[in-house]
Amino acid sequence: MTDTSKADMTPACTCLRFRKAARRVTQIYDQHLEPYSLTITQYGLLGHIRRFEGIGIGALAEKLVMDPTTLTRNLRPLERKGYVTLTPDDKDRRSRKLNLTRSGSEKLTAAKPGWRAAQEKIAAVLGPDNNAMMIDTIDQMIEDLKE
Amino acid sequence: MTDTSKADMTPACTCLRFRKAARRVTQIYDQHLEPYSLTITQYGLLGHIRRFEGIGIGALAEKLVMDPTTLTRNLRPLERKGYVTLTPDDKDRRSRKLNLTRSGSEKLTAAKPGWRAAQEKIAAVLGPDNNAMMIDTIDQMIEDLKE
DNA sequence: TGAAATTATCTGTATATGCATCTAAATAGT
DNA sequence: ACTATTTAGATGCATATACAGATAATTTCA
Secondary structure (H helix, E strand, C coil), X not given: CCCCCCCCCHHHCHHHHHHHXXXXXXXXXXXXXXXXXXXHHHHHHHHXXXXXXXXXXXXXXXXXXXXXXXXXXXXXXXXXCCCEEEEEECCEEEXXXXXXCHHHHHHHHXXXXXXXXXXXXXXXXXXXXXXXXXXXXXXXXXXXXXX | CCCCCCCCCHXXXXXXXXXXXXXXXXXXXXXXXXXXXXXXXXXHHHHHXXXXXXXXXXXXXXXXXXXXXXXXXXXXHHHHCCCEEEEEECCEEEEEEEEECHHHHHHHHHHHHHHHHHHHHHHHHHCHHHHHHHHHHHHHHHHHCCC
């Protein structure tokens, strides 16, 4: 029997591990995207909006496993820079449809080499097997945690 | 040859995957810790400070793969609640030593069941093999990314 | 020793995150 | 049709994150 009443559980914490990984990996992507004045959050939003033209905030937030209110705020810098438009949906006037502007689409394309370099750096550090395994495991975990 | 000039790279992004995972997992730990009025960030800080009594901000930030300025801000709520003290280091008066108060130590112990429940929930979702593999892979990745 | 370089931390600014709550619009139930 | 409920999104508030730059203390070295 092991006494765990005061044992240090901190290094075992899966959440802190994921957060550390997210911080470090985010730093690397942000550094590679810095020449384009985009964060990886912003790059990811532009990519999703290009893929799902006309999507609403709620639906996109769900895809991103993100609170809708967080997405609302994250869109602000992109609106301000003129990369994204939010237009009222005539079918449901509560909803606002997201679209890329010409400028937003060009910025996304321009920044892609930065994204790719960061992506390749992480892939190289993980190695092919761990990279593939990590993708599958994380996707499965997120799927299983959808309540 | 595949044309990737406009291809949707977004779903392949390792960074967005880690961030999604961190968001979702953080929500679960935060929910389990909510009865104790602690976030997982705060719980983790208390745990580390108990383990490394007297550590300075810079050294702790390094362990947490976190910018020292972020740690400085994250300590504020814990200072305000009286769980943590920052006392000048007599050996180096630039540095401030972190310590738990009695109240902070009691809070950490009290919140442990909440942490454990969240930890077990994630372990159950991953399963033993993926859980162990994920730990090793993330730790290795973070180690390899230390510049 | 004394100036220069380095180090530890803090502040200003900006983005990222989510809960509680609000408003407006659509839908359901009667 | 009218009211009650639900839904989409926005705002207030608090925490989390990090870069640039400021400050103060230590260390280096000529």
